[in-house]
């Protein structure tokens with residue numbers, strides 16, 4: 001196996017790392033930074049068909065969140081357009097060509113408010129494809145990272161809800177870990193929360209917070225939204241944030257709302273109903289270490305029986 005990898009440094013690195021991991025009997029976790037507290041705001045926004053109005057609603061919410069002391073602000077999935085396959089192509093913007101008015105507005109909002117901004121998601125056009133994309137900005141407005149939704153929302157529950165994002169959107173290439181002033185974040189978008197492997201990869205890469213802008217629906221939302229956020233938090237012993245659009249009776253898609261912050265013991269730190277609202281929570285990163293000491297799940301895993309294979313390891 002080693003011979004086949006020679007001349008391919010990434011493959012060699014991966015192989016060596018996996019050998020070290022196996023030998024040590026536990027995966028390698030990046031050390032957590034010193035304990036610190038971060039106030040977060042989850043902005044559950046009223047989304048309309050008017051992009052300019054949606055961007056102004058977001059800007060105002062970011063400004064207000066900062067005035068209330070938030071250092072990390074999260075916006076909802078598809079907050080600048082209606083959540084529909086008809087809208088995605090019409091509202092899509094080319095971020096990489098520097099032609100995105102939404103990115104310009106979000107960057108300015110983060111810089112003006114001096115916050116780390118996980119800017120929900122917007123439809124992105126790139127190379128003839130469309131993506132559901134989350135941009136993350138630092139407090140100077142710099143675009144730190146962009147996550148393209150990895151798992152597309154394709155479901156069919158007859159008589160309840162049928163939606164196929166794959167009719168218009170393409171899946172993103174993989175996990176997105178972002179080091180920010182507010183901690184190390186792992187980004188997922190909505191349906192991504194259903195896949196525990198993605199969250200495990202983030203935990204393994206030392207993320208302290210998993211952030212999921214999302215727009216669950218009124219069929220699965222009541223049963224699964226909070227359950228999944230708690231599951232990802234308790235499995236990985238870290239913080240999970242979800243942020244939804246508010247429910248809009250004029251919309252073809254009814255969002256569940258209930259933006260929520262969950263702690264590493266699956267405790268609900270803050271939540272809301274389905275109306276427009278901003279939810280605040282204080283994340284105390286010391287609680288991650290505390291819970292991992294209380295219950296050392298990471299070292300108790302039976303690596304002789306099973307393994308997580310991260311095919312995108314940098």
Ligand SMILES: NC(=O)CCC(=O)C(=O)O
Pocket residue numbers: 077152153189190191192194214215216217220221224
């Ligand atoms: N926008 C989405 O990915 C919705 C996911 C959802 O509602 C679910 O049940 O999963």
